[in-house]
Amino acid sequence: xxxxxxxxxxxxQFTGGQAEIQVEADTVRRLILELDRRFPGLGKQxxxxxxIAIDGEIFQDAYSAPLRPDxxxxxxxxxxxx
Amino acid sequence: xxxxxxxxxxxxxxxxxxxxxxxxxxxxRAAFGADLALPGMLVGKVKRSPxxxxxxxxxxVEKARALPGVKAVITAADLPEIPSEESFVGEGPMNFRxxxxxxxxxxxxxxxxxAVAAVAATSGxxxxxxxxxxxxxYEPLPHVLDVEAAMAADAPLLHEDLFxxxxxxxxxxxxxxxxxxxxxxxxxAAGFQAAEVVLERRYTTRPVHQAYIEPHACVASAAADGxxxxxxxxxxxxxxxxxxxxxxxxxxxxIRVTPAEIGGGFGGKTLVYLEPLALALAKQSGRPxxxxxxxxxxxxxxxxxxxxxxxxxxxxxxxxKITAAQxxxxxxxxxFPGSPVQxxxxxxxxxxxxxxxxxxxxxxxxxxxxxxxxxxxGAPIASFAVETCLDELARTLGMDPIALREKNAARDGTRxxxxxxxxxIGYVETLQAAKDHPHLRTPLGPNQGRGIASGFWFxxxxxxxxxxxxNEDGTAVVVSGNPDIGGSRASLAMMAAEVLGIPVxxxxxxxxDTSSIGFSFLTGGSRxxxxxxxxxxxxxxxxxxxxTRRAAMIWDIGPESxxxxxxxxxxxxxxxxxxDPLPLAAIALKAGRTGGPISAKAxxxxxxxxxxFATHVCDVEVDPETGKVTILRYTAVQDVGRAIxxxxxxxxxxxxxxxxxxxxxxxxxxxxxxxxLENPGFLDYRVPVASDLPMIEAVLVEVPNPRHxxxxxxxxxxxxxPPMAAVANAIHAAVGVRMTxxxxxxxxxxxxxxxxxR
Amino acid sequence: MSKNHVSTTINGEPVEFLCETQQTLxxxxxxxxxxxxxxxxxxxxxxxACSVIVDGRLVCSCLMLAVEAEGRTIETIEGLARGDVLHxxxxxxxxxxxxxxxxCTPGLLVAAKALLDxxxxxxxxxxxxxxxxxxxxxxxxxxxxxxxxxxxAEMRGE
Numbered sequence: 001x002x003x004x005x006x007x008x009x010x011x012x013q014f015t016g017g018q019a020e021i022q023v024e025a026d027t028v029r030r031l032i033l034e035l036d037r038r039f040p041g042l043g044k045q046x047x048x049x050x051x052i053a054i055d056g057e058i059f060q061d062a063y064s065a066p067l068r069p070d071x072x073x074x075x076x077x078x079x080x081x082x
Numbered sequence: 083x084x085x086x087x088x089x090x091x092x093x094x095x096x097x098x099x100x101x102x103x104x105x106x107x108x109x110x111r112a113a114f115g116a117d118l119a120l121p122g123m124l125v126g127k128v129k130r131s132p133x134x135x136x137x138x139x140x141x142x143v144e145k146a147r148a149l150p151g152v153k154a155v156i157t158a159a160d161l162p163e164i165p166s167e168e169s170f171v172g173e174g175p176m177n178f179r180x181x182x183x184x185x186x187x188x189x190x191x192x193x194x195x196x197a198v199a200a201v202a203a204t205s206g207x208x209x210x211x212x213x214x215x216x217x218x219x220y221e222p223l224p225h226v227l228d229v230e231a232a233m234a235a236d237a238p239l240l241h242e243d244l245f246x247x248x249x250x251x252x253x254x255x256x257x258x259x260x261x262x263x264x265x266x267x268x269x270x271a272a273g274f275q276a277a278e279v280v281l282e283r284r285y286t287t288r289p290v291h292q293a294y295i296e297p298h299a300c301v302a303s304a305a306a307d308g309x310x311x312x313x314x315x316x317x318x319x320x321x322x323x324x325x326x327x328x329x330x331x332x333x334x335x336x337i338r339v340t341p342a343e344i345g346g347g348f349g350g351k352t353l354v355y356l357e358p359l360a361l362a363l364a365k366q367s368g369r370p371x372x373x374x375x376x377x378x379x380x381x382x383x384x385x386x387x388x389x390x391x392x393x394x395x396x397x398x399x400x401x402x403k404i405t406a407a408q409x410x411x412x413x414x415x416x417x418f419p420g421s422p423v424q425x426x427x428x429x430x431x432x433x434x435x436x437x438x439x440x441x442x443x444x445x446x447x448x449x450x451x452x453x454x455x456x457x458x459x460g461a462p463i464a465s466f467a468v469e470t471c472l473d474e475l476a477r478t479l480g481m482d483p484i485a486l487r488e489k490n491a492a493r494d495g496t497r498x499x500x501x502x503x504x505x506x507i508g509y510v511e512t513l514q515a516a517k518d519h520p521h522l523r524t525p526l527g528p529n530q531g532r533g534i535a536s537g538f539w540f541x542x543x544x545x546x547x548x549x550x551x552x553n554e555d556g557t558a559v560v561v562s563g564n565p566d567i568g569g570s571r572a573s574l575a576m577m578a579a580e581v582l583g584i585p586v587x588x589x590x591x592x593x594x595d596t597s598s599i600g601f602s603f604l605t606g607g608s609r610x611x612x613x614x615x616x617x618x619x620x621x622x623x624x625x626x627x628x629x630t631r632r633a634a635m636i637w638d639i640g641p642e643s644x645x646x647x648x649x650x651x652x653x654x655x656x657x658x659x660x661x662d663p664l665p666l667a668a669i670a671l672k673a674g675r676t677g678g679p680i681s682a683k684a685x686x687x688x689x690x691x692x693x694x695f696a697t698h699v700c701d702v703e704v705d706p707e708t709g710k711v712t713i714l715r716y717t718a719v720q721d722v723g724r725a726i727x728x729x730x731x732x733x734x735x736x737x738x739x740x741x742x743x744x745x746x747x748x749x750x751x752x753x754x755x756x757x758x759l760e761n762p763g764f765l766d767y768r769v770p771v772a773s774d775l776p777m778i779e780a781v782l783v784e785v786p787n788p789r790h791x792x793x794x795x796x797x798x799x800x801x802x803x804p805p806m807a808a809v810a811n812a813i814h815a816a817v818g819v820r821m822t823x824x825x826x827x828x829x830x831x832x833x834x835x836x837x838x839x840r
Numbered sequence: 841m842s843k844n845h846v847s848t849t850i851n852g853e854p855v856e857f858l859c860e861t862q863q864t865l866x867x868x869x870x871x872x873x874x875x876x877x878x879x880x881x882x883x884x885x886x887x888x889a890c891s892v893i894v895d896g897r898l899v900c901s902c903l904m905l906a907v908e909a910e911g912r913t914i915e916t917i918e919g920l921a922r923g924d925v926l927h928x929x930x931x932x933x934x935x936x937x938x939x940x941x942x943x944c945t946p947g948l949l950v951a952a953k954a955l956l957d958x959x960x961x962x963x964x965x966x967x968x969x970x971x972x973x974x975x976x977x978x979x980x981x982x983x984x985x986x987x988x989x990x991x992x993a994e995m996r997g998e
Contacts, residue, residue: 007501008427009248009264017250053502057789059689060542074501077263077424079540081607081799082292082349082455100934107942108930110877110917114943117876207860293977295881295889296943345879345943346977377882568940568978729937733979737940740980764886764975772981773965773972 002067004031007076010050014042028052029063031073050075094580095792098729101572102591103343115299115315115342116374123301124153124202126356126363126373127209129216130383131191131198134225134449134757135238138191138198138218145215146201151208154366155216157199158188161362162331176353180418182329184452185358191220192240192417193449194758195382197355202363202371225449225757229414230391232258232448240417240447260419261445265427267499273406273438277397281475284393285467287806287824288750289386289414292456293741293769296345297380302360303370310337310361315344317351317565318604323596329358337361340595341565348741349455352606355384381762385454386751388413388421392467402481402489407431407499411443411464416452421445425540426460428500429803430468432538433509433695434490439499449757455606457738458539458799462745462806466824469535469807474820483534483811484697488513508721508785509536509695515783516697521717530703530714531815537696537803541796542607543688547600548617550578550625551681556667557588558625562614563602566593568737568798569730570610574618576726577792581622583649584666600685608796611726612787613688619791624682632676633664690789694800696720698739700808704816709832711747711813713774718804719781723795728782735780735801742805744770750825848909850875851919859906865899866890868906869916877917877946881975888974891947891954892916898954900973917946920953929953929991938987940978948974952988960996964989 004021006012012019021038025031031052036043046052051060053074059065060078067073106112131138143155164182182188187196199216203209224238231237237258246253248262274280300314310332316322319339327334344351356373363371375384390413397406409430415421423443431439476483491513496504516522516534526532549561560578564570571591579586602614626646633651634641643655650663673680701715718735725731748768752760761767786793810821819834843858850873857872864883869875869892878901881889885900892901893915920927929952932938939945948971955962955970962970967988968981976984 005501007265009262013248013250056503056505057690058502058540060544061687062689065689072503076501077428079425079428079542079607080455080459081539081542081609081796082352082457082459098937101937103942104934104939105926107939107945108926108933108949109921110875110946112942113876114879116880117870119871119874207862294941294943295887295975295977296879296941297881343943344941345881346941348977374880377884377887569937727937729983730940733937733940733983736980736982737978738980741977763884764882765884769975769977770980771972771975772985773968775968775981777964777985778980778982 001069002071002073004073004075007074010077011042011045011075014039014045026067027063028059028065028067031067046075049078051078092580094576094586095726096728098727099572099576099586101569102575103566103571112343114296114345118301118313118342120301120303120370123370123372124204124367125206125209126200126202126360126371127206127213128197128359129199129213131187131194131196133191133220133222134194135223136191136220137223138187138189139221140219141199142217143199146212149208149212149215151204152201152212153204153369154202154363155199156359156362156366158186161186161329164329178328181325181353184418185329185355193451195379195451197383200359200363202367227448227450227753227757229389229412229446229448232414232446233412233444240449244447258447259444260415260447263424263427263443265500266440267436268438270406270408270438270440274397276405278400279475279478280395280397281471281478282395283471283822284391285470285822287390287463287466289389289450290745290749291381291386291767292348292350294346294348294350297375297377298351298356298384299374300357300360301370301372302357302364304361304365308336312337312339312357312361313342314339314357315342315351317344317347317567317606319565319596320563320601321352321604322354322357325354326358326361330361338595338597341593344565344567347567348457349459349606350385352455352604377764378762381767382759383451385416385452387456387459388415388453388463390414390463392463394467394471396471396475398475398479400479402479402486404434404436404490406438407436408440409468412446413443413460414446414448414450416450417447418452419445419447421453422455422460424460426464429461429538430464431499433492433536435492435496436499441499457741457802461537461539461803462742465535465537465803466806466810469804470810470822473533473807473811473814484513484517487536506785506788507693507695508783511783511785512695512697512719512721515719515781516699516717519699519717519781521699521715521779524715526701529706529816530701531812533700533808533811533815535698535804535807535811537800538693539608539799539803540693541612541691542609543613543691544603544609545687546602546614546617547683547685548614548621549599549681549683550618550621552625552670552673554670554673556670557590558582558584560589560591560618561594561599562618563594563599564605564610564614567605568734569727570614572730573611573726574615577615578618578622581619581626582666583646608798609691612691612790612794612796615794616688616790617684617686620684620686621682625680628680628682629666629669632669632680635676636664636672637661692723692787692789692795694721694795694797696800696804698804698808700805700812702809702812702816704813704831706817706835709828709835711826711831713743713776715776717779717781718801719783720797720800721783721785721795722797723787723790724784724793725782726792726794731782731797732780734798736778738801739778739805740770740775742802743775743809746806746809746824746826748825748827844907846907846910848911849913851915861907863906864902865904865906865909866901869901875916875918879943879946888951889944889947891950891974893950893954898951917950920949927953928994929956929988932987932991936983936987936990938979938983944974944976948976948984952991955988956992956995960992962992
């Protein structure tokens with residue numbers, strides 16, 4: 001089951017401070033749905049305010065990105081630029 | 083200029099053709115935002131608050147409305163009230179309510195220069211006279227400019243409804259602190275325990291403006307059926323469309339935005355200021371309205387980047403291994419929340435492989451113009467602090483500054499403090515190339531010194547649409563939706579030409595308007611050559627597939643027996659050698675008969691943007707009698723993935739370095755005691771001029787990004803990250819004075835030299 | 841308020857226009873004559889984007905009143921090329937990639953032409969100081985200076 005880490009303080013207000021969560025999901029979309037089911041509001045926060053690093057590679061707005069059972073997943077703040 | 087790294091056999095990519103928009107730009111034909119004139123056009127102007135902080139008690143526009151020649155007058159009352167709503171339409175999070183109130187003040191003026199009303203009239207002179215007739219009653223309030231002063235418990239409060247996010251328990255009283263964020267890794271206390279040397283330092287920086295030479299400009303027109311057009315220079319025509327639709331409560335499809343050429347942006351044109359106002363004035367008057375900011379308005383009312391206070395604490399062994407790193411970043415956001423403190427926190431230690439890290443950031447509002455993105459937002463400030471502290475650490479340990487960085491460098495597989503693991507990065511390659519460069523062996527004289535600093539930026543991908551059309555004569559048109567700031571049209575044409583196998587001068591790149599091309603995320607985040615390039619390559623590859631199918635039809639053989647080589651279809655397999663190669667032009671001639679026009683479109687959300695790293699070397703000479711710093715020599719080494727057009731990659735590096743040097747040595751806002759800006763012009767807001775700088779050596783290291791068909795990595799933002807620390811470290815090497823406050827202008831440096839008794 | 845009638849020579853052609861007394865030459869070029877190649881960057885003479893040549897002298901057109909153009913000879917960016925033959929500075933700017941956004945480019949080119957007309961063989965330092973009145977935020981000036989020096993060499997027949 002993929003281990004999801006909330007990087008930094010963003011999002012932890014939905015999980016009561018918990019930074020690491022075990023989630024059953026094989027795509028980013030399913031991950032967001034499952035996170036929101038367990039921690040209401042977190043799904044929207046992740047979807048709109050965060051990027052996802054899967055095994056080191058950063059994905060932003062990518063529902064279909066696949067997750068493996070041993071994937072290392074970090075939820076990080078959305079990245080922009082200038 | 084040198085390029086290091088492997089290069090496959092490419093015909094177009096990596097060469098230096100003349101840019102397709104070049105002739106227009108050197109003859110004055112290129113049309114920028116202020117260059118359009120429409121029949122019946124009115125001139126729009128904005129009335130701005132003279133107070134840094136004030137309640138707006140009343141606005142009376144009747145005398146202005148009555149002035150002959152005035153055709154429309156608006157205040158916040160004429161714009162929809164937008165509820166608080168975060169969005170990610172533009173560059174980074176944007177609260178639409180804040181954006182609306184920044185474009186036109188509602189209830190309160192929050193900075194000197196804040197727009198409170200706007201008029202459209204038949205001439206600029208009449209518009210100015212009308213502004214003078216608008217009567218605004220203000221109740222001035224105490225103001226606060228400095229970030230730490232704004233954090234104090236008794237600071238003047240900007241927003242009654244701003245409660246600090248990210249603090250447990252949530253505060254019951256509003257404050258000017260919009261957000262507190264935190265990143266940590268490992269065990270900081272244990273890390274400092276294990277340290278044999280600990281350095282703790284404080285750094286301060288001032289807000290600086292992107293200082294693009296072209297002021298904001300637009301023309302807006304509205305028809306009676308609600309169809310609107312905007313012509314403007316911006317970093318994203320789709321962003322302008324979306325923001326205007328939201329702020330004026332209109333369907334997106336009723337606005338068509340045509341991008342003009344843009345005279346510099348650097349992040350400062352990733353949002354709107356004039357466009358919603360021009361559109362509202364155009365609707366009210368029934369005539370097109372042109373609005374152009376004066377240079378003064380640009381300084382008084384458009385987003386600079388943050389000023390900040392940064393505390394850094396580093397612990398290391400005597401052998402130079404960093405065991406603990408801590409930083410506290412306080413960034414001021416201007417009048418509304420949204421400073422780049424978050425990316426600043428994430429980028430601060432990103433170049434290093436650290437086990438124990440803690441980074442805390444504060445986003446703080448104050449009575450200055452709302453901060454906007456500026457080239458690698460947040461990172462230059464954080465790196466000024468961290469890279470200067472590292473230099474001091476190196477000296478304390480008696481270590482060479484490059485060696486210290488090599489010992490702690492992030493590499494493939496390094497886990498970052500903000501979470502992800504790096505893959506396929508080129509940081510150590512830049513350190514190596516800097517070490518090998520003859521610059522390091524150039525002798526230095528009295529009062530001269532050399533400084534080293536490194537930098538990092540994430541780079542982004544995102545949504546892009548591109549179309550490739552083959553014309554009847556075999557030339558091609560590439561249409562995409564990103565304003566060309568740095569030469570991206572050239573790179574896109576080159577990538578298409580490479581895939582199609584034709585000379586680049588037979589490919590014409592066009593930037594389409596919002597109705598002519600599918601959606602594209604804006605130009606920023608160093609994304610266009612990467613993401614839009616990816617879309618162009620995909621579309622070009624589809625065209626090539628189609629071309630081989632058409633050739634197969636012409637030859638009456640199976641399509642699996644046709645390959646594309648050097649811009650022509652070539653028969654293979656059982657049919658090899660049976661037909662002469664069929665060039666693209668010949669196939670194009672028969673497009674109708676073989677199935678119709680040949681074109682393809684790609685709409686993607688590009689993932690896999692690779693981060694960029696740089697190492698800079700700067701030599702300065704300090705005049706100990708005046709505090710003036712002369713940059714003698716500057717070498718910027720950067721991992722660029724693959725340089726599609728090396729001249730424009732070099733140009734991005736040289737331009738970013740120049741901005742960083744200005745930020746380091748001279749640029750700052752000067753306010754009087756009433757919170758009014760005293761230097762809203764280029765005479766006293768001192769950006770680097772040609773006589774301030776030497777030639778800037780750009781060294782391109784190529785560690786290709788495997789997620790892009792040509793290995794592209796974003797390049798535009800990384801170059802502005804190292805210069806401030808590189809210059810500060812060079813000044814220390816020259817005169818033994820450690821500057822921790824920016825800018826390091828002559829009066830400040832002279833005072834520091836005198837304090838140090840040198 | 842009646843307008844002023846101005847007769848002048850622009851890029852070798854006799855030109856007449858009407859203008860308000862307070863209009864600058866830059867305003868008149870852009871708004872009355874649709875010569876939008878000269879740009880407004882600051883309207884205080886600090887950025888050089890509006891550079892033109894008046895009676896052989898490099899001038900910020902934002903610092904000159906339109907009425908002062910009466911009887912004078914003015915050269916703008918639009919007159920630098922002869923038909924479709926670019927001036928050597930224009931050609932070198934393209935070859936050396938000495939422009940990015942292109943907004944400061946017209947002013948820089950006019951200033952560079954003025955430099956080479958007066959000092960055909962400038963050193964790098966002389967070129968930098970001559971062009972110090974033309975701000976560029978995109979290029980860091982490196983390729984600009986190279987292009988100007990190369991144009992000078994070509995014009996000297998080297």
